[in-house]
Amino acid sequence: MKRFASVFTCAGALALSVALVGCSTVQPWQKGNLAKSEMSFDHDPLQTRFEEHTYFSKEGASGGMSVGGGGCGCN
Amino acid sequence: MKTGSILAAAMALPGMLPSAHAQVTVPNATLIQFKYLYYRDYQDSGNRITVKSPALYLLAPISESWVFEIGAVYDSITGASPYYHTVLSGASGEGVEDKRAAGDITVTKYFGRTAISARAAYSTEDDYKSVAGGLTLRHATPDQNTTFTLGGGYSSDQISPADGPAFTRTKTTVDGIVGISQVLSKNDTAQVNLYYAQQRGYLTDPYKALYGVDQRPDKRDQMAALIRWNHYFEGLKASLRTSYRFYHDDWEINAHTGTVEWAQELPYGFTLTPSVRYTSQSAAFFYYDPVYDAALGPPFPPGYVNNPNGFYTSDQRLSAFGGITPGIKVAKSFVGGWSVDAKAEYYEQRADWRVGGDGSPGLQDFKAQLYQVGVSKKF
Amino acid sequence: MASHCQVRVYAPDESVAREWSDAAIAEVRRIESKYSRYRDDSVTAAINRAAGGAAIPVDAETAALLDFASALHAQSEGLFDLTSGVLRGAWDFKAQRVPSQEAIGKLLTHVGWSKVTWLAPTLRLDAGMEIDFGGIGKEYAADRAATLLMDLGARHGLVNLGGDVRIIGPHADGNAWKIAVQDPRGNPGATIAHLEVSHGAMATSGDYERYFESNGRRYSHLLDPRTGWPVEFWRSVSVVAPIAIAAGACATVAMLTPVDRALKFLDAQGVRYLAVDAVGHQHSK
Numbered sequence: 125m126k127r128f129a130s131v132f133t134c135a136g137a138l139a140l141s142v143a144l145v146g147c148s149t150v151q152p153w154q155k156g157n158l159a160k161s162e163m164s165f166d167h168d169p170l171q172t173r174f175e176e177h178t179y180f181s182k183e184g185a186s187g188g189m190s191v192g193g194g195g196c197g198c199n
Numbered sequence: 200m201k202t203g204s205i206l207a208a209a210m211a212l213p214g215m216l217p218s219a220h221a222q223v224t225v226p227n228a229t230l231i232q233f234k235y236l237y238y239r240d241y242q243d244s245g246n247r248i249t250v251k252s253p254a255l256y257l258l259a260p261i262s263e264s265w266v267f268e269i270g271a272v273y274d275s276i277t278g279a280s281p282y283y284h285t286v287l288s289g290a291s292g293e294g295v296e297d298k299r300a301a302g303d304i305t306v307t308k309y310f311g312r313t314a315i316s317a318r319a320a321y322s323t324e325d326d327y328k329s330v331a332g333g334l335t336l337r338h339a340t341p342d343q344n345t346t347f348t349l350g351g352g353y354s355s356d357q358i359s360p361a362d363g364p365a366f367t368r369t370k371t372t373v374d375g376i377v378g379i380s381q382v383l384s385k386n387d388t389a390q391v392n393l394y395y396a397q398q399r400g401y402l403t404d405p406y407k408a409l410y411g412v413d414q415r416p417d418k419r420d421q422m423a424a425l426i427r428w429n430h431y432f433e434g435l436k437a438s439l440r441t442s443y444r445f446y447h448d449d450w451e452i453n454a455h456t457g458t459v460e461w462a463q464e465l466p467y468g469f470t471l472t473p474s475v476r477y478t479s480q481s482a483a484f485f486y487y488d489p490v491y492d493a494a495l496g497p498p499f500p501p502g503y504v505n506n507p508n509g510f511y512t513s514d515q516r517l518s519a520f521g522g523i524t525p526g527i528k529v530a531k532s533f534v535g536g537w538s539v540d541a542k543a544e545y546y547e548q549r550a551d552w553r554v555g556g557d558g559s560p561g562l563q564d565f566k567a568q569l570y571q572v573g574v575s576k577k578f
Numbered sequence: 579m580a581s582h583c584q585v586r587v588y589a590p591d592e593s594v595a596r597e598w599s600d601a602a603i604a605e606v607r608r609i610e611s612k613y614s615r616y617r618d619d620s621v622t623a624a625i626n627r628a629a630g631g632a633a634i635p636v637d638a639e640t641a642a643l644l645d646f647a648s649a650l651h652a653q654s655e656g657l658f659d660l661t662s663g664v665l666r667g668a669w670d671f672k673a674q675r676v677p678s679q680e681a682i683g684k685l686l687t688h689v690g691w692s693k694v695t696w697l698a699p700t701l702r703l704d705a706g707m708e709i710d711f712g713g714i715g716k717e718y719a720a721d722r723a724a725t726l727l728m729d730l731g732a733r734h735g736l737v738n739l740g741g742d743v744r745i746i747g748p749h750a751d752g753n754a755w756k757i758a759v760q761d762p763r764g765n766p767g768a769t770i771a772h773l774e775v776s777h778g779a780m781a782t783s784g785d786y787e788r789y790f791e792s793n794g795r796r797y798s799h800l801l802d803p804r805t806g807w808p809v810e811f812w813r814s815v816s817v818v819a820p821i822a823i824a825a826g827a828c829a830t831v832a833m834l835t836p837v838d839r840a841l842k843f844l845d846a847q848g849v850r851y852l853a854v855d856a857v858g859h860q861h862s863k
Contacts, residue, residue, distance in 0.1 A: 162462040170234040185446035185454035188425035192333020192352025208649040209824035217728035
């Protein structure tokens with residue numbers, strides 16, 4: 125459990141610093157490049173599903189992107 | 200007069216600025232996507248399984264504040280998985296033939312800069328059924344540069360193996376996620392997610408338990424920390440996508456997974472994306488190497504008779520290894536919102552490739568090829 | 579729209595360019611018909627027909643424009659007023675006659691946004707009052723068409739509706755668009771400067787667009803809604819801002835404001851500008 129706590133603290137601090145770094149505000153009309161689908165975190169939903177499913181069934185590690193995904197006999 | 204007050208008033212009008220990412224806003228287009236996956240894994244001594252999977256995805260904004268998503272997939276699985284370690288079932292290549300159908304539906308309601316999504320999923324195959332649901336909340340700050348995510352999910356799975364003595368056991372998973380998405384510059388966006396899951400119930404692989412020795416704990420607590428960063432190179436017209444995930448669970452599996460993708464815009468609507476993924480994991484504390492009991496022989500681990508109710512697994516997936524997946528994807532977009540794409544990846548796991556080189560010995564290298572072709576339309 | 583309108587877009591090939599420009603033009607036409615005061619079936623006509631009667635409901639897009647007009651009226655201390663259109667009755671640019679103060683006074687009783695009952699989603703005008711979206715319609719249409727093109731995937735181009743321009747992105751080679759600023763006392767097409775713009779919008783308000791001269795004085799169509807009379811602080815004001823409707827509103831308000839206060843106003847709004855005063859001096863930022 126101590127391992128969980130220290131990793132969570134590290135990641136939480138990282139998240140906070142990511143948010144704080146972003147304090148030089150980007151205006152809506154400057155987001156043209158960010159609007160490109162290739163810059164999105166989920167630009168190809170089916171590809172993400174296939175790949176997450178493959179790695180879920182062939183490795184010991186999983187998760188981090190979504191919740192309530194459900195299981196399968198493949199694992 | 201406030202600075203820029205007229206501009207602020209103008210920004211409140213609809214359709215003044217393009218929809219951009221890291222924004223909590225109703226999508227302005229319907230998307231329908233079809234993709235087909237062909238997957239084949241194997242090792243030096245023979246083929247393992249082959250999977251053919253057509254899948255469909257639909258995203259449709261229903262009204263000014265409701266969005267509807269549906270996903271469906273149908274897997275046809277043939278071939279053989281190892282009985283234990285990397286010992287395949289039958290030299291004649293006889294194996295399983297299995298089909299899996301799964302579908303999910305997500306309904307999202309937008310309240311300005313806040314969105315609530317409810318998701319239900321169902322998966323069914325001969326020996327495994329799963330019902331799952333999740334609720335996710337997203338909220339963006341007024342400048343739409345920061346988005347907070349909070350989600351919780353629940354799955355209830357039923358395992359009824361087709362081989363061996365018939366039984367039905369259940370497995371329950373409860374999971375949660377919290378995340379921040381941040382626009383860092385006009386060319387940078389990042390995301391940090393923390394994920395936690397608890398599994399309870401029958402967590403063992405019934406076929407490995409039948410043909411090998413596989414006895415796993417009836418609980419598993421997992422956590423993952425994921426960070427993703429996308430950077431756009433204006434001069435080169437390319438996006439660099441990177442991610443790193445740290446995973447840890449109470450089976451003592453720690454894993455580091457990193458991915459790098461370079462999406463290069465090319466003339467005539469083409470995009471070329473080479474990618475590489477590297478993962479390294481430790482073994483579960485109850486994983487045993489392919490060294491067998493002197494008296495009982497394989498698949499029994501040494502000293503099994505002294506502790507027949509202990510935890511054991513010979514599952515390669517819970518061993519220590521490193522895995523590399525190089526890949527390449529080509530996509531082309533056409534008039535009218537159509538686009539097609541094709542991706543090829545090669546995935547190999549090797550004990551030697553684990554960070555530090557200290558992987559589980561005695562296993563054949565796992566190899567796989569993944570091919571995807573897809574078509575999508577936005578309207 | 580009576581003025582010259584143009585969609586210029588760089589696209590991967592001709593069929594895409596056609597698809598995109600058709601969509602942009604369709605959006606401009608949609609807004610034009612919806613808010614035109616010359617069409618009986620427009621929203622403007624429906625609102626004006628109901629003046630003096632019960633409050634009528636308006637759709638979400640119209641409500642958003644009315645909210646914008648409300649905010650602008652407050653921010654400009656009454657210089658920006660959607661109800662000033664009735665003053666057209668006094669100012670006949672064809673007859674070229676200066677109206678009497680009495681004639682203006684009569685019409686002025688029907689002018690004033692504060693007399694409008696705007697409580698979303700319903701709007702009520704007193705009898706004799708009129709709403710006219712003409713002052714913001716072209717800029718709004720330019721913004722909507724350009725945003726539509728950006729959402730379709732266009733990265734380079736612009737939408738120019740009679741001089742109100744919203745940029746999609748710079749030229750395909752990365753160079754900025756050079757937008758001409760009309761010489762307010764020159765022939766049509768004569769320019770005094772070019773503004774380099776790669777993103778955002780430019781709108782111009784000028785006393786040369788519609789005017790007549792009488793006894794050596796110029797009377798233009800730019801009327802102070804509080805007095806009913808034209809003003810002579812500026813010959814033209816061109817504003818560059820991220821959104822065309824904002825650039826247009828800034829230009830309109832600045833035109834009706836004396837020089838020093840107008841420059842302070844434009845600086846406070848954080849916009850770029852090129853303004854030519856009554857004696858021809860250029861002020862720019």
